[in-house]
Amino acid sequence: MRVRRISTALGSAAALALALSACGTAEVGGDGGEGGGEGNGGGDTITIGVKYDQPGLGLDEGGTPVGFDVDVATYIAGELGYTPEQIEWTEAASANRESFLQQGTVDMIVATYSITDERRQVVDFAGPYYVAQQDILTQADDSEINGPEDLAGKTLCSASGSRSANNIVDSEEDGGLGVDAQLREAGNYSECLELLGNGTVDAVTTDNTILAGFAAQNPGQYRVVNNPFGEEKYGVGLPAGSTERCEEINAAITKMWDEGQAAEYLEAAFGETDFAYEESVPELDACA
Structure with a gap:
């Protein structure tokens, strides 16, 4: 393509x-x-x-x-x-x-x-x-998280009804990456953004299309890792x-x-x- x-x-x-x-x-x-x-x-x-x-x-x-x-x-x-x-x-x-x-x-x-x-x-x-491909969104000043493997020990947010976070935390046998992150579920991705902004969670994961839109809507506040994985x-x-x-x-x-x-x-x-x-x-x- x-x-x-x-x-x-x-x-x-x-x-x-x-x-x-x-x-x-x-x-x-x-x-x-x-x-x-x-x-x-x-x-x-x-x-x-x-x-x-x-x-x-x-x-x-x-x-x-x-x-x-x-x-x-x-x-x-x-x-x-x-x-x-x-x-x-x-x-x-x-x-x-x-x-x-x-x-x-x-x-x-x-x-x-x-x-x-x-x-x-x-x-x-x-x-x-x-x-689309999956990616990760962090606060703009977070330089520690640059890929899924960096989420170990971190708190990760995903919206209710989405499987994005499971793609990271589920075991490899279950189709995930097996990263030991703590999940925090929110009603939607707008709520995830609020939790990320106030420091309740360390990152949000979902499709890069969604994350790009949120980052552009909040200039200087969030950073898309731009290390896509999966589809x-x-x-x-x-x-x-x-x-x-x-x-x-x-x-x-x-x-x-x-x-x-x-x-x-x-x-x-x-x-x-x-x-x-x-x-x-x-x-x-x-x-x-």
Whole structure:
């Protein structure tokens, strides 16, 4: 895959805000009265779960979510026959993504939702639409932590419902790195940032996309270690048994990358950060 690094250094909150404003801007709660059923969608509205607290990816700005995931979701919905006005946005925190899909609260979830075998037991995935890598965020003046191995004896924060911290602390037999760090679970990554800022935890770990957004939103306060490991395949979460819809979304993802739209969305979201992103379409998983 080709990799493009956006050269500007991390750190301009104002510039990030401008970048975010360039992202998708479908209003929360489409009115649904203008016939999404005339397109391929088969209904008046489509309900999509996104994050509301992740700068650059999914951030609630006065009732309008913006970010890379929002742009991707808007594009996919368009390919399914829905206009932006027909999208109803719902906040999907890490801990409630499976339940939202199982209960029919949403039609799909585009929320840094990593594809795993465990999750595939209860929900379906299309994609991935992007492949991120895991990294670590520390306070800006912390020079001791420069990789997962440096977390031994440290306190590590991860959001409820995320497996990122387990990738570090679980034994090698269980697929982890076997690092002896103490885990601290928070409700979401915004809470992890608060704990990191007040010194309750030593580091936060999750996808480098998420960490880059937070670091840019808080210039001079946090540092991304920039020593990525593993990979996180961002999928579009769907209710179990959504094989046909999965195939439609995979076709939309391929088109999005082929047309250059995905690269434009990444540039808009992370154009003011030192974040390296893939420039070519990820290898899509087969729909079950």
